[in-house]
Amino acid sequence: MGVIRKQSISNSIIFYLGMTIGAINTVLIYPNVFNDQPEHWGLIQLIVAYGLVLSTFTSFGIPKVLLKFFPTYRDKSKLLTYSLLIPSFGLISVFIIYLFFKNEIFIAFKMDPLLQENFIYVFVLIFCISFYEIFSALSRSFLDAITPVVLNEFFLKSYTLIILLFHGFKFIDFSTFLILYISGYLIKLFILSIINFYNKRLSFTLKLSDLNYSELFKFGLYVFAGGLSIMIVTRLDMLMIGYLLDLEQVAFYTLAFYIGNAIAIPGRSVISISVPLISKAWENQDIKEIDMIYSKSAINQLIVSGLLFLVVWLNIDDVLSLLPEKFSYGKWVVFYIGLAQLVNMSCGVNGAIIVNSKYYKYDLYTNLILLAITVLLNFLLIPIFGINGAAMATAFSIIFFNLIRLIIIYNKIQIQPFSLKTLSTIILLILVYLICFKLDFNNVLLSIAVKTILSATLFISICIKANLSDDINKLISDVYLRIFKK
Secondary structure (H helix, E strand, O other): OHHHHHHHHHHHHHHHHHHHHHHHHHHHHHHHOOOOOOOHHHHHHHHHHHHHHHHHHOOOHHHHHHHHHHHOOOOOHHHHHHHHHHHHHHHHHHHHHHHHHHHHHHHHHHOOOOHHHHHHHHHHHHHHHHHHHHHHHHHHOOOOOHHHHHHHHHHHHHHHHHHHHHHHHHOOOHHHHHHHHHHHHHHHHHHHHHHHOOOOOOOOOOOOOOOOHHHHHHHHHHHHHHHHHHHHHHHHHHHHHHHHHHHHHHHHHHHHHHHHHHHHHHHHHHHHHHHHHHHHHEEEHOHHHHHHHHHHHHHHHHHHHHHHHHHHHHHHHHHHHHOHHOOOOHHHHHHHHHHHHHHHHHHHHHHHHOOOOOOOOHHHHHHHHHHHHHHHHHHHHHHHHHHHHHHHHHHHHHHHHHHHHHHHHHHOOOHHHHHHHHHHHHHHHHHHHHHHHOOOOOOOHHHHHHHHHHHHHHHHHHHHHHHHOHHHHHHHHHHHHHHOOO
8 A cells, every 4th residue: 555655645646736726717717708608618618528428439438458467477568559559540440430420429418519529629639638548557557656647637737827818818719719728738748659659658659469368348348338438428418508508508518517516536646556566466366465455445535525525615605706607507416416425435446356357247247327317317417407307317326336336245255445534534524514514604705714624624633533534534644744853
């Protein structure tokens, strides 16, 4: 767990910095820049959503294939060449389909004319996202999880902030802004490619005869189907709001969804670092190591994500009151998404355990179940409850999905991530909320500050005193020593 803790410190700092910039962008800048034309923000979100979903399709599970099989292949150049050829073929195939059936696609998905005019940008994103994920997987395979995180969480969000301000102050029009926005993904890919090249991680060959194509294809097929399902699910609510409602509602949902989904951001650093370690542990059949990573990731993610959920929900009314009026009615979207992500984080790295094991087929099965439930619930709930219905559908699906995965892992290898510390953390969260939620002041910013500081201080102090997480206590101790014992 030392490697995880060491890189988690750096990753967490980057994640929190990125989260701060992302929060400024999404909660403050976007709503004000696009207050007069929220459909433009909705357009951006739908372009990204389509790009993410289709890039998952064209990649055919290759990033996870690279992560899983990297330790087992001595000649890395063959595996890397294979990993780049597959998404190239996928991108070309999807683009040809688009060229021949463009009008039919637009009609079938009821695409807004504004989206139709700018749909070509989706293919630029497919290219950028597909190859960025491959180079990110390569970096993580060399146990460098920090570089992709810096580019994704800090660089891209800082870049977006700058061009948002340019657009907000009318230095550039929306068409120019959109081009610059998409260019950020190209720049990010270029930088990561150069870094991998400089560190001599890139090597290619035309001799691929020694690859076990059957094994690679079989694993890729399952993780592709599972990954496609989970990507569709994570973007389905937004796509279906665009399909059943309009671009403006996509913008309103984006804001509330971001606030709720911020609960999951700290856990991503733990997951990204844990994957190669879990892969190696499975290679050595070290169930004890897997169990340790599973349980520690669960309690660490529950504590950090729980604190964020606590602070967000205590302050949600005050935060929404600061926004332009048309963006201020997504309170229950925040709750449903935040609760779903809190459950998701508290279940630890269950997905990584399944994908990197001989039971990886279950990743596909569970994701297909998740996809079916999410589609059904969105069709049922969005027409009735609007954007709240989309959030309810996502929340129920994610909670049910994690329950199935917990059962599979326990049934197959008899490990589970929970303990009395899990229950203690949940009780502590509830108690701190009950202590702080009635605090109110005439000044909104003062109210937010007091509730945040008081709740965080109470929760963290009791967590440390009760030793709910060895890793978090060690992290706080290390930080304290660095600051006060120099």
